Structure formats: C-alpha cells, structure tokens
Amino acid sequence: GIQVEQSPPDLILQEGANSTLRCNFSDSVNNLQWFHQNPWGQLINLFYIPSGTKQNGRLSATTVATERYSLLYISSSQTTDSGVYFCAALRGATNKLIFGTGTLLAVQP
Amino acid sequence: GAGVSQTPSNKVTEKGKYVELRCDPISGHTALYWYRQSLGQGPEFLIYFQGTGAADDSGLPNDRFFAVRPEGSVSTLKIQRTERGDSAVYLCASSFDRGSEQYFGPGTRLTVT
Numbered sequence: 001g002i003q004v005e006q007s008p009p010d011l012i013l014q015e016g017a018n019s020t021l022r023c024n025f026s027d028s029v030n031n032l033q034w035f036h037q038n039p040w041g042q043l044i045n046l047f048y049i050p051s052g053t054k055q056n057g058r059l060s061a062t063t064v065a066t067e068r069y070s071l072l073y074i075s076s077s078q079t080t081d082s083g084v085y086f087c088a089a090l091r092g093a094t095n096k097l098i099f100g101t102g103t104l105l106a107v108q109p
Numbered sequence: 110g111a112g113v114s115q116t117p118s119n120k121v122t123e124k125g126k127y128v129e130l131r132c133d134p135i136s137g138h139t140a141l142y143w144y145r146q147s148l149g150q151g152p153e154f155l156i157y158f159q160g161t162g163a164a165d166d167s168g169l170p171n172d173r174f175f176a177v178r179p180e181g182s183v184s185t186l187k188i189q190r191t192e193r194g195d196s197a198v199y200l201c202a203s204s205f206d207r208g209s210e211q212y213f214g215p216g217t218r219l220t221v222t
Contacts, residue, residue: 030208041198043152043213086151095140095165095207099151 002027002091006100013077013107021072021103023087031090032063033097034072038083046072046085077107111135113214115201121220122191130186130217134203141184142211143176144200152200158184159207191221 003026013019025032034046047054047061049070054061058077063070070087084104088097114133122128134141140159144152154168158178166176173191178184188195198218202211 031210033210035213040215041218042215043200045210045212048210088151090208095157095159096142096154096168097144097152097202097211099153102151 002029002089002098004087004089004098004100006085006087006103008103009101010104011106013105015077015079015107015109017077017107018073018075019077019105021074021085021105023070023072023100025068025070025089027091028065028068029089029091031097032065032070033088033090034061034070035086035088036081036083037086037102043086074105077105079107079109081105082107113201113203113212115199115214115217117217118215119218119220121222123222124191124193126191128188128191128219130188130199130219132184132186132201132203132214134182134184134201135212137205138203138212139181139206140204140209140211141178142202142204143184143186144202144213146198146200146216148197155186155199188219191219193221195219196221 005024035043049063051065060073084102088099143155146152157165161181173189176186198216200216201214204211
C-alpha cells in the first residue's frame with residue numbers, strides 16, 4: 001500500500017517564526033489532506049489539496065502530485081499553532097486515509 | 110453546523126468485557142469511517158461505510174471487532190472480549206460522499222484494564 005512520510009518529526013519555534021512541513025507519498029493520490037491535532041486530540045481540517053496551492057490566513061499548502069509531495073507553510077507562528085500536524089493520503093477506490101507519522105510542533109512565547 | 114459527534118468521550122472497561130462506541134456523522138454525509146489512534150502514532154483505518162453497507166472492513170484487526178450503520182446515519186463500533194491491546198482513541202469521520210474531504214469527531218478514549 002501507499003506509504004506516507006512526514007518531516008521533520010519534531011520542530012520547536014519561537015513565536016513569530018515561519019516553518020515548512022513536508023509530506024512525501026510513495027504513489028499517486030486522489031486526495032491529500034492536512035490536519036492539526038490540538039492538545040485535546042481533536043483533528044482539525046486545514047487543507048484538502050490533492051494538487052495545486054491553497055492559502056488560509058497564515059497557513060498555506062502546496063501539493064505537487066507528479067512529484068509525490070506536499071508542503072505546509074506556517075507563517076508568523078503563534079503558541080496556539082502547537083500540536084501535531086498530520087498529512088493523510090487517499091488513493092484509488094479504497095476511501096481510507098493513510099496517515100503519516102506526524103510533525104510535533106511546539107511554538108514557544 | 111454540527112460536526113461529527115462521538116459518545117462516550119471516555120470508556121474504561123475490564124479485560125474480557127464488551128463495549129459499544131457510537132458515532133453521529135455530519136447530517137447528509139453518506140460516507141462514514143472508523144479509525145484507531147494509538148499513542149504517538151497517526152490514525153489507522155478500520156472500516157468504511159457507504160450508506161448502510163460496509164464497503165471496506167479490511168482494517169478491522171480481528172473478528173472481535175464489528176461495526177454497523179443500520180439506517181445509513183449513526184454507526185456503532187462493537188468490540189467483544191476486550192483486550193488491553195485494544196486501548197486507544199477510536200475516531201470516527203464522515204464525508205459527503207466517497208472520496209471527498211473527511212471530517213473527524215473528537216474520539217472515544219478506550220482504556221481496557
């Protein structure tokens with residue numbers, strides 16, 4: 001099955017800094033989602049981005065489907081951005097999301 | 110509007126007992142998914158329903174796990190003869206239709222003692 005890898009595994013930022021999180025997937029995908037899992041465990045939808053670029057406030061994401069990777073950009077980070085960021089890929093008719101191992105982000109004041 | 114809801118939020122049970130976990134999807138969503146998340150890992154797929162039928166149950170770990178969605182809305186995940194290794198957060202997600210964006214509930218934290 002498809003493999004999804006994320007980097008870096010851990011990241012510590014000072015408030016106000018920018019960061020880029022990467023997601024590599026081993027095969028073509030029909031769907032790519034980015035989530036933020038907050039400290040209470042809730043998965044919050046960030047982007048549904050099988051290809052192209054999208055922006056939402058301080059966050060943006062780019063998926064290059066032909067090269068099998070996606071990037072999540074966080075600008076002017078805030079302490080509330082802390083948590084785990086997951087990307088998840090869906091391929092073919094399976095309809096199941098295959099999650100990466102996540103990036104644990106800590107934003108310090 | 111209302112998101113995906115799950116009950117209970119926490120469940121503690123003894124080894125060998127039977128448990129039921131409930132999921133209420135977003136109204137109008139035809140697809141419903143169950144995932145399981147162990148500590149420090151990403152969620153792992155268990156089962157997918159399209160309408161009332163289980164279209165893909167390849168992620169269920171063994172025959173102690175079963176799920177139903179009798180009226181195409183609420184779903185119940187049932188675990189028989191629970192084992193300590195079943196302890197995890199069980200997440201439910203729904204989407205408008207097959208392959209569209211999935212939205213997750215807050216999860217049920219199951220602890221088997």
